Amino acid sequence: MTVKFAPRLSAPLFTLAASAFLVLAYNYSFWQRFLFATGGFSLGNLPLLGATFVLLVLVFNACLSLVNYRHLIKPVVIVLLVATSAAAYFMNQYGTQIDKAMIQNVVETDAREAGELLSLKLVLTVALLGVLPALLVARTTLTFAPRRRHLLTNAGVVVGSLLLAAAILLLFFKSYAPALREHRELRFLLTPTNYIQATNSYLKQKWTKPQVVAPLGRDALKGVTWAGHPQRTVTLLVVGETARAMNFSLNKYERNTNPRLAQQAGLINFSNVSSCGTATAVSVPCVFSALGRENYSDGKAQGQEGLLDVLKHAGFDVLWRDNNSGCKGVCARVEYEDWSEPVANDPLCNSEECYDEKLLERLPELIRAAKNDLVIVLHQKGSHGPAYWKRYPKQFRQFGPVCETNELEKCSQAAITAAYDNTILYTDYFLDKVIKLLRQSSDEDGVDTAMLYFSDHGESLGEKNMYLHGAPYIISPPEQRRVPFMLWFSDRYAERFKIDRRCVAASASQPFSHDNVFHSVLGMLDVSTAVYNPKLDIFNACTHG
Structure with missing residues (x-):
């Protein structure tokens, strides 16, 4: 008899694990730049690095908990894993940072230009860091509490995660403030938040585009x-x-x-x-x-x-x-x-x-x-x-x-x-x-x-x-x-x-x-x-x- 590998996790533990994986697996460019912005790797810097990891996991966990419902959370995480693996590839490969203009450039390029960016390394990266984890998620059995208790648990996780994240932010604010002020590129390197925010800004811009083109220089x-x-x-x-x-x-x-x-x-x-x-x-x-x-x-x-x-x-x-x-x-x-x-x-x-x-x-x-x-x-x-x-x-x-x-x-x-x-x-x-x-x-x-x-x-x-x-x-x-x-x-x-x-x-x-x-x-x-x-x-x- 064949035994199929099918992990079993509670829904709150699943979002926490997914959050930790997102922070660790796809953010090499962010961590590299963050180390530079905070003085490099040293024993004295370990508390700040550890706190930053926990802070990011907590924020991601709060966001995922907002969609942590049966029939929704797994598709969301699967899409995130595949999309983020591709984003991480381009960021690591070309040193790119992702903002609204980058998303616009991607959307408005033609097929020939896009094809020039395809490579075996891209395919392997997306397969190993995107498709394989996504398959594992698809096979994972999630357990949910009864509906009312699950809603209360989700609310508690969101509030608790954000409160703990705020506490860490306040505790290390003296270190974060100069790093974020002097290195604004950090927000364009943290994925998946960078491409999600950039895509949202691009779509809002497109949806609000005026239908009527105003005249200019008709007196020329x-x-x-x-x-x-x-x-x-x-x-x-x-x-x-x-x-x-x-x-x-x-x-x-x-x-x-x-x-x-x-x-x-x-x-x-x-x-x-x-x-x-x-x-x-x-x-x-x-x-x-x-x-x-x-x-x-x-x-x-x-x-x-x-x-x-x-x-x-x-x-x-x-x-x-x-x-x-x-x-x-x-x-x-x-x-x-x-x-x-x-x-x-x-x-x-x-x-x-x-x-x-x-x-x-x-x-x-x-x-x-x-x-x-x-x-x-x-x-x-x-x-x-x-x-x-x-x-x-x-x-x-x-x-x-x-x-x-x-x-x-x-x-x-x-x-x-x-x-x-x-x-x-x-x-x-x-x-x-x-x-x-x-x-x-x-x-x-x-x-x-x-x-x-x-x-x-x-x-x-x-x-x-x-x-x-x-x-x-x-x-x-x-x-x-x-x-x-x-x-x-x-x-x-x-x-x-x-x-x-x-x-x-x-x-x-x-x-x-x-x-x-x-x-x-x-x-x-x-x-x-x-x-x-x-x-x-x-x-x-x-x-x-």
């Missing part, structure tokens, strides 16, 4: 510099992906990652620019809104028109060409083209995706055939990780050895950085090609042309054991916030809009941010509207006449 008109100039204009806004400024040799990086752009006459490179967020889902809507980082929220941005709408009101034809995971709502009311789907036997694509050069396909013909002034946004795949080696054709593999796995712990930091630097080298080639295309359109078709390039956010490549991006902005490292930003104008474009190149170049080392983009684009195109703020226009002090 082309200014006086447009008079007497029959030539059409084409302005390309190139939105980079995951490019960090410090890996551009234009910004004094030791590797020559910008050999072509360094030779481009008239290119103006800004070396001190900060992003609005640390993830695409935040930065892209933010940079095209009039809100600025301090006032930005997804709900506000989705609830009013943005830069591309204002340009349409002023009479421009606007087109968004995408080689990424979409425009995050920014291009909802303008023409949109998706160039990310791979095409068989196309040298600009591989079996999984297309290289950024695909964005330039048939673009000269489009510019030549246009009857109106154009603003075209090119949204790159850029340097999106962790599969950096997939972002560029083989001939751009100039730095090495290269990390060719999404399990970054298997690679040295040097190999990860080499693969990343090759993506910047390819972006250098891509932007150089954009400028040559615009120069040719100017020379051959008489079109006044310009390019503005900026990245959405940066990237961590192992500094302080952090990888990728998406860290909460308040504690994010400069690697994730400092972004490249550069400008190029054809001669006639600069003359037409009376832009003094030397004046603009003289300000290139000043601190700017994504907040400047909205108003600078309106300024460079001489668009008059009440929503324009000259104080945030990079060109305002450098136009004359």
